Amino acid sequence: MTTTVQPPAPRAFHIMTKPIGPICNLDCKYCFYLEKEKLYPANGDLNAFKMPFDVLENYIRQYIEQQDIPEINFAWQGGEPTLLGLDFFKKVVELQHKYCPPHKKIHNAFQTNGILVDADWAKFFHQHQFLIGLSIDGPRELHDLYRVNKGGKPTFDLVMRGLNLLKEHNAEFNTLTVVHKELAYKPLEVYHFLKEIGSGYIQFIPLVERIGNAGAGGSGTGGTDAPLADPPRLKVLTPYAQVTPWSVEPMQFGTFLCAIFDEWVRHDVGRYFVQLFDVQLGIEMGLPSSLCVFAETCGKGLALEHNGDLYACDHFVYPNFQLGNLMNQTITEMVASPQQTQFGLDKHDTLPKHCLRCEVRRHCNGECPKHRFNLTLDGEPGLNYLCAGYKKFFSHMKPCMRMMADLLRRRRPAADIMPYLAEQDRRPTAPSNLIRPVTTMPNRNDPCPCGSGKKFKKCCAR
Secondary structure: OOOOOOOOOOOOOEEEEOOOOOOOOEOOOOOOOHHHHHHOOOOOOHHHHOOOHHHHHHHHHHHHHOOOOOEEEEEEOOOOHHHHOHHHHHHHHHHHHHHOOOOOEEEEEEEEOOOOOOHHHHHHHHHOOEEEEEEOOOOHHHHHHHOEEOOOOEOHHHHHHHHHHHHHOOOOEEEEEEEOOOHHHOHHHHHHHHHHOOOOEEEEEEOOOEOOOOOOOOOOOOOOOOOOOOOOOOOOOOOOOOEOOOOOOHHHHHHHHHHHHHHHHHHOOOOOEEHHHHHHHHHHOOOOOOOHHHOOOOOOEEEEOOOOEEEOOHHHOOHHHEEEEOOOOOHHHHHOOHHHHHHHHHHHHOOOHHHHOOOOHHHHOOOOHHHOOEEOOOOOEEEOOOHHHHHHHHHHHHHHHHHHHHHHHOOOOHHHHHHHHHHHHHOOOOOOOOOOOOOOOOOOOOEOOOOOOOEHHHOOOO
């Protein structure tokens, strides 16, 4: 008689919780999650999407108990979670206190469009130290292009009202900006706007939305994210024909990142934090990626629907990727299941040979599986749609990332790169838009790499 050996339960995992499923008060044209309402037909009854109390309690208890780490991070998303009302999240905090042992600490992240945020919400967020992720797509004309309400009306003013209340009540927040095609044309305008509204931590999410098999676009309809195990063979000669018109183009996204990086590395290191840049600096330091999309494998970032169904990933909420329900089995059983383990390994194991030979592979690792639907020039499936753009950006950032990593290894702040670059830019021999390919910060008595002939301490180090 043989027995099946289960892999050990993961020490830590992360779940994006959808306590109201896909229900939202906005109708963003590019939203891929609105279609998930079809998975749970409710005949228009929105109450059917509210997470029942027994599911909520079971989830919070398991999530705290089954992770062998000192700090437990809850992430609440939707849809729009504020539609559940403030009392629901007061209950969340109550249950977290009930099940959290003295040696563990609870953190809450809350993603919202900000429309329903009022003074009571803002006070609650501050009191219980919720980190708010505010969805805002830059200045008014870019934000209102796709982020509209159910009546098709613009939402920028309502979002700004919610943001001002968060700031008024000292609720901690960061921003999430979807980089759609029109927004990507204005990188510095978007970046300066986010700084002006007080966002100290900025997330950029590239919009890549595939058109479904029936040719339907909009809201991710028609199988926007194909299963990783069965990538479709798309034509390489028409790389943009299979995505919606509002999806960002690969090289456009790379140019967008390069423009913001050049501004950030000269003026804002240590003052403003861009998630993608922070992650890449960590990778340059030799650390594993802190963001799943750039990690070698995945499978530790799952999605929980309102009824307790657990899915492999937020972007793979399809029947084939459902792992079970937490009311019938434990979360760790599902996270450590052969199905989920293979899902995570597939990210590495299905990389095309083109990627295995790539000089920036360790910075990318094929990025997110949901974007890997193109063919390589050799006709091999699994090439990331954004490959060209990422390759452009990772190559562009490399000299500065190496310098900042070198500074950190010397126990100096990464921000020390800024005066060096400022002096370099002032040199008439230095191209204004090009950073010389210096890979480490010089020692004080080394010749200055700017070419002045002086020692570094007497030149750019000042």
